[in-house]
Amino acid sequence: MELFHTAFRALGGPGEIHLAAPNEAAARAGFQAALDEIDRVEIKYSRYRPESLISRINTAAGGAPVACDAETEGLLDYAHALHAQSAGRFDISSGVWRRAWNFRDPQARIPTREELSALAPLVGWGRVERTPGHIRLPQAGMELDFGGIGKEYAVDRCAVVLMEAGTRHALINLAGDLRAIGSKPDGGPWRVGIQHPNRAGEVMAELELKDGALTTSGDYERCIWREGRRYGHLLEARGGWPVQHWRSISVRAPSALLAGGLSTVAMLMEAEGLALLQGAGVDFMAVDSQGQVHTRAGTQALG
Secondary structure (H helix, E strand, C coil): CEEEEEEEEECCEEEEEEEEECCHHHHHHHHHHHHHHHHHHHHHHCCCCCCCHHHHHHHCCCCCCEECCHHHHHHHHHHHHHHHHCCCCCCCCHHHHHHCCCCCCCCCCCCCHHHHHHHHHHCCHHHCEEECCEEECCCCCCCCCHHHCHHHHHHHHHHHHHHHCCCCCEEEEECCEEEEECCCCCCCCEEEEEECCCCCCCEEEEEEECCCEEEEEECCCCEEEECCEEEECCEECCCCEECCCEEEEEEEECCHHHHHHHHHHHHHCHHHHHHHHHHHCCEEEEEECCCEEEECCEEEECC
């Protein structure tokens, strides 16, 4: 078996796949099947695509219910579980807060409490109406966003498609969310890097992956600096303000969806997130705002 590689862009960021195959033709077929599945997930669930199911749900806010298939129901159920686990801090209806924040500009102004209060009635998973096979946003202006789980789901679906096609050795990377199928062809583990939250382009640590996933949630890529204070882009759903406690959290788990859910919820839970990670029985690396690195083994200063 020979190892092949392809790079691409999807879901708003860079991606790559390493795949073991007997020849180049088999590798090309595997890559195409994987990319087709990533495209399918993006077309169906991206809020940036006007024809997507999510866009249709959002456009219908305040109107009639929209039909959902079993796949979508499963993702909505998972979002519901994360909402409960985080005591409402994770909420797929909270993308509305973006209307007050402009993280594309590091010098953008900070919204006022009044501006956020005006948006608050449009946020709230508990208000979303679900019946079997249908979903309805009760107020015009509400919206859903799978941004917190969509990329991880695409990684897992890509892995499923490859395994169903017979792939036994592969590494999928969508903008830092990774899923390994088996080991490398020589039997060794895949070695993957975790980005340093304070030094762009620098690896903080390397981990080994075999038949599992590694995802990282962080606030270091997009932020606003005002009067010496840093405001990261990860917003707590209940009030629309950036969380401050963690710089990044990486989790290794059996699936990207599970790893991403844990890393994101732990970020949003701030100091309480450490207990969540410790109780989950997974390997993790969490860097707090004071430069301390927390793992299952203990705490040390960030190098």
